[in-house]
Amino acid sequence: MIRPTLSDHLARWSQTDPLRRDIAASVNALADAGLKISELLAAGPLAGALATVRGYHEDGDSQKELDVIADTLLRDALRTAPVALYGSEEAEASEILDPAGTLAVAVDPLDGSSNIDANLTVGTIFSILPHTGPDALLQPGARQLAAGFLVYGPQTSLVLTVGEGTQIFVRDPASGAFLLAEANVSVKPETTEYAINGSNERHWDFAVRCYVEDCRAGTDGPRAKDFNTRWVASMVADVYRILMRGGVYLYPGDARQGYSHGRLRLVYEANPVAFLMQQAQGAATDGVTSILDLQPTHLHQRVPLVFGSRAEVERIGRYHHDSSAMPERSPLFGRRGLLRA
Ligand SMILES: O=P(O)(O)OC[C@H]1O[C@](O)(COP(=O)(O)O)[C@@H](O)[C@@H]1O
Numbered sequence: 093m094i095r096p097t098l099s100d101h102l103a104r105w106s107q108t109d110p111l112r113r114d115i116a117a118s119v120n121a122l123a124d125a126g127l128k129i130s131e132l133l134a135a136g137p138l139a140g141a142l143a144t145v146r147g148y149h150e151d152g153d154s155q156k157e158l159d160v161i162a163d164t165l166l167r168d169a170l171r172t173a174p175v176a177l178y179g180s181e182e183a184e185a186s187e188i189l190d191p192a193g194t195l196a197v198a199v200d201p202l203d204g205s206s207n208i209d210a211n212l213t214v215g216t217i218f219s220i221l222p223h224t225g226p227d228a229l230l231q232p233g234a235r236q237l238a239a240g241f242l243v244y245g246p247q248t249s250l251v252l253t254v255g256e257g258t259q260i261f262v263r264d265p266a267s268g269a270f271l272l273a274e275a276n277v278s279v280k281p282e283t284t285e286y287a288i289n290g291s292n293e294r295h296w297d298f299a300v301r302c303y304v305e306d307c308r309a310g311t312d313g314p315r316a317k318d319f320n321t322r323w324v325a326s327m328v329a330d331v332y333r334i335l336m337r338g339g340v341y342l343y344p345g346d347a348r349q350g351y352s353h354g355r356l357r358l359v360y361e362a363n364p365v366a367f368l369m370q371q372a373q374g375a376a377t378d379g380v381t382s383i384l385d386l387q388p389t390h391l392h393q394r395v396p397l398v399f400g401s402r403a404e405v406e407r408i409g410r411y412h413h414d415s416s417a418m419p420e421r422s423p424l425f426g427r428r429g430l431l432r433a
């Protein structure tokens with residue numbers, strides 16, 4: 093079987109359309125930078141103290157040495173593409189690259205960087221928007237032209253949507269090229285697997301507690317089936333698993349200081365994942381509203397995030413809207429909703 097390479101696939105898709113050609117050039121540049129990041133990750137401690145904490149973001153999240161290196165590699169790669177505006181988790185403000193460029197690109201250079209020293213899967217997430225001016229990165233996710241992520245695991249893969257389904261390309265160790273491995277991935281609508289960081293349980297709102305309790309009750313509870321938990325603490329790895337075999341991921345807002353809107357960032361984490369989910373027949377919401385419909389107000393804005401198998405995401409929405417979707421609960425847990433004040 094002959095598998096197209098990523099660059100051939102993009103070249104065919106973009107042949108007659110200049111904007112598509114710009115998107116293709118940007119995705120190819122991101123893929124090149126991703127290969128360099130994957131080489132550093134593969135060398136691990138041999139490449140230096142990449143997991144060393146180098147500093148902290150304003151909100152207290154730590155910044156590792158490799159977060160900064162990955163950011164530089166991506167920014168430099170995108171300078172070779174028609175990208176006007178670059179926004180990154182690792183830089184406070186967005187930056188102008190090519191003023192004549194047609195695109196704005198937002199990235200999470202390394203997702204799951206707390207896992208580097210543990211030799212676990214991490215990734216690079218990207219969102220590509222039309223360049224519309226200085227606030228181009230604050231367009232709703234529904235305006236994305238392309239989105240995806242590289243995942244550095246047992247395989248280095250690139251998961252991509254250009255709005256025509258979700259495709260997975262795997263790096264071929266023999267040729268070094270990304271080859272199409274899974275065309276038009278489809279997320280199973282139903283699942284018995286959920287992902288949430290259970291250590292935050294005491295901080296969750298009523299609806300999230302009820303949902304998780306009902307899953308845990310298994311065949312003895314209202315769901316009448318047993319559930320399995322998976323939590324990698326690298327969202328990219330959780331997304332990949334959900335694309336492959338279904339499941340649902342939740343990072344809700346909770347009562348901890350600074351977590352009222354959860355942990356994930358709307359512009360360069362939730363939006364690209366939501367676009368990939370939509371194109372793979374899955375769904376992504378903030379618990380209630382579709383992620384793709386939200387209006388970002390700033391580059392590093394956090395958002396509660398629920399995504400994966402459509403029926404399960406919809407069910408979680410009902411837990412927030414409709415108390416009849418839940419069995420009787422203690423009045424002690426009176427507050428509901430993923431979006432806390
Ligand atoms: O450590 P926690 O609170 O469980 O958070 C884990 C989540 O945070 C993230 O690591 C956030 O991404 P970064 O590593 O880019 O900050 C997700 O990948 C992951 O799902």
Ligand SMILES: [Mg+2]
Nearest residue numbers: 200202203204
């Ligand atoms: Mg991240």
Ligand SMILES: [Mg+2]
Nearest residue numbers: 181200202203
């Ligand atoms: Mg990151």
